[in-house]
Amino acid sequence: MMQPVILRGTNVTNQPAAPLVPPKRILLGPGPSDVPPRVLAAMGAPTIGHLDPQYLQIMDETRRMLRAVFQTKNELALAVSGTGSAGMEAAVVNLIEPGDEMIVCVNGVFGTRMRDVAQRAGATVHSIEAEWGAVIDSGAVAQSLKAHPKTKVLGIIHAETSTGVHQPLEEISRLVHEAGALLLVDTVTSLGGMDVRVDEWKIDACYSGTQKCLSCPPGLAPITFSAAAVSAMDKRKTKVASWYLDMTMVRQYWGEQRVYHHTAPINMTYGLYEALRLILEEGLEQRIGRHTLHHRALRAGLESLGVRYIPKQSLTTLNAVMIPQGVDDAQTRKRLLEDFGIEIGSGLGPFKGKAWRIGLMGTSSNKPNVTLLLAAMETLLPEKGKALAAAGEVYRTAD
């Protein structure tokens, strides 16, 4: 048994750490977003067993509410036991077998990640690349599908968290299905904050994360598959590369069979359940409208301070903006965090040190947050005195 207070040759001690006292932040980065008290309370509800009749009922209702938020009738809709990136991996590895051809649209970090995931799953990947900050052009998709007629899956990011680009999907979906392929869409930064119409847009595999517009802590990845996607899984000749993410088994636990696969993250599911309740209480349409309004107000304010948006077609959930000339990135974020308790995100890849990513997602998307952030920015940026008036004008005309 362990005797020493300090493990030899290290500074590892068996002393308990200090009490946990996380500070109260205002989360306006690219995720996590602020978590409502009701969701936090649900996270701390007593843990019960993953096969308890009452837990199975919680799972059933979670699936039903997920379908409503995904706007789908898909039978297969559940929460993967991992964060959004596990959702991406689950979507890819369940549809791809070694040697399958997949087109991946790459215009930021998450398209790049999806390509990596697909290659590891053994796909022959064809990339459609666009500049970071630009959308993927449907003409390029048509061309790539023509050049690669055996394509099984086309993967694309609806809301590129690294650039703030809002990707239109309807025309691309038409092209993909005309070519007989499946459409796989990342909605990590859009689901629950922007319109994601899985059935109407004929998305075959769609995943998200809990910590963005759903305003639940990170840890689960909502996912849904169309009947065509399920049929593709049923026709697989090889086992799914990941045992943990294998939907042919996971869906038997979430479905009526209730076959034990792995122990579900019970309290995370509580959190998601409550977060989905809050969304449906607000109404999905109202919630999407709220995200649009506060995005417009923030944008008017920031632009009045000379801050330029990176994408032409911006998400309403995430604002990716260039840092004004002469302004220190790290210092400004530090001041926001320490003086105002506000977290915003830094740039990634080519935008490292050059951009900020300001999220107004889920609960975080509200008037006090927009107002406080703009007021704080006025104290930190060279331009002064215009931001609150510009935002106020948006709010006034919306009333």
Place this chain on the structure above:
Amino acid sequence: MMQPVILRGTNVTNQPAAPLVPPKRILLGPGPSDVPPRVLAAMGAPTIGHLDPQYLQIMDETRRMLRAVFQTKNELALAVSGTGSAGMEAAVVNLIEPGDEMIVCVNGVFGTRMRDVAQRAGATVHSIEAEWGAVIDSGAVAQSLKAHPKTKVLGIIHAETSTGVHQPLEEISRLVHEAGALLLVDTVTSLGGMDVRVDEWKIDACYSGTQKCLSCPPGLAPITFSAAAVSAMDKRKTKVASWYLDMTMVRQYWGEQRVYHHTAPINMTYGLYEALRLILEEGLEQRIGRHTLHHRALRAGLESLGVRYIPKQSLTTLNAVMIPQGVDDAQTRKRLLEDFGIEIGSGLGPFKGKAWRIGLMGTSSNKPNVTLLLAAMETLLPEKGKALAAAGEVYRTAD
């Protein structure tokens, strides 16, 4: 936007589900175990960002406390963002490349699972099989290592949750290292409740789950790798099959570099942090002793009721017992749940309908639980009147 109250052709509505009111259970199954109020409170603390300076400090302390519980000085010790099975997959896929040879010891559900995971990762797997309920014999290990001299990794289950078998590891570890292979050990049902000496037993990859003897909700998989295991990862010629579980990237986020990989499950980490604090406050040695005591008391009580243990070498954390002749499995478990609020586990595989699995793990391992379960069992089993006295005798002699 979503208009209809009921999605066409389904019973999917956009009505929020009923409020979340999970019942209070006494969790004496094979996991999850009861979660202490302090851990539940931590789960519901305000979410902060995964790159927040204060969160990074929480991660550092979590790693330090994990090392103490694993009894290791390993640099690489962290929590995988998934349940125990994700820990198993992470251990295997990071060490195995396609074509590598791996020996997997199979004497229950979790050895069987590990073999499946290894095969999906592309390993050529050699199985050492033993009867369910028996330990893996070190002679069989010596033989298999001799027959397969190119073996890179040998995988074995320390605490087989499906059979309750406690697997001795020291002799097997010696054989594995003499053969130049790495030792990979599943301690899902032992870490924090039984002795797991990663350094002294020279375990190269060791993983667990949060929801057993650590008494935290399910959702994270503590894992640690030895320097030899890290060196094997560094020498890989191919990328790790799973992007999500790729330790070459995950460790850069948990390490000093803080390179963003995926968004950590913040509130789950809070829960684990508090659970580890409770373990170190109690003292690892005292905690292991507590598990031994209550196991002995329960065992004395159950055996006095004619209940037979399956394994010769039983875990102290999980009691796998045969259901006495003439006793109805489902009905008894239902009565325990509904009349006493007690969850116990059913048998798996060949023991389905024939065995119960009674966990006394983490917080759940205490005198009131043993007493209540034995009292309840006396009302449900044909034998009567001896169990409490038998358990009491164990407690008396321990005082």
